[in-house]
Amino acid sequence: MMNVESLDKPEIVNALATVAGANSLDVVGELSEESEMDEFSLAERLGMDVKTVRKILYKLYDSRLVKFRRIKDEETGWYIYLWKFHDDKLDALVQKIRVDKITNIRERLDYEQEHQFFMCENSCTRMPFENAMESVFVCKHCSGKMDFLDNAHIIKNLEDQLKQIERAVGN
Ligand SMILES: [Zn+2]
Incomplete structure (x- = not known):
């Protein structure tokens, strides 16, 4: 798992901002502290709206920087997506951008x-x-x-x- 200090490295900040926008750093910051999180909890913690958080997650997903698994909420019957930061691809991304x-x-x-x-x-x-x-x-x-x-x-x-x-x- 990535340590949060990596998020201070200019190259990583730049790579994340390039693929998913500047506010993706906050999302990654939260995700890297938890094993997995759903987008509603993420939005609440960050004080962002869910749509924005979702957009960022999709962009991160396109760059294979997050993974998700889908579970069914027993009460509502709706699906919940649990997101997880996936830092294996981060070095390759930094390299590619460079x-x-x-x-x-x-x-x-x-x-x-x-x-x-x-x-x-x-x-x-x-x-x-x-x-x-x-x-x-x-x-x-x-x-x-x-x-x-x-x-x-x-x-x-x-x-x-x-x-x-x-x-x-x-x-
Ligand atoms: Zn002229």
């Missing part, structure tokens, strides 16, 4: 490095040289002039983001 993010940043970095950019003097659009040339360096939106824009700061920013992720992996 890889996706690195891939995304690398693609953007390649694009920035392989192109020269032009920006409308009124800042409404930015485009690579080829497109700017096609439109004779006139903005399609406002007819403003398209000027060369140095993208070194964007490249630097993307490189920093990559370094930061790689540093986090080293921990």
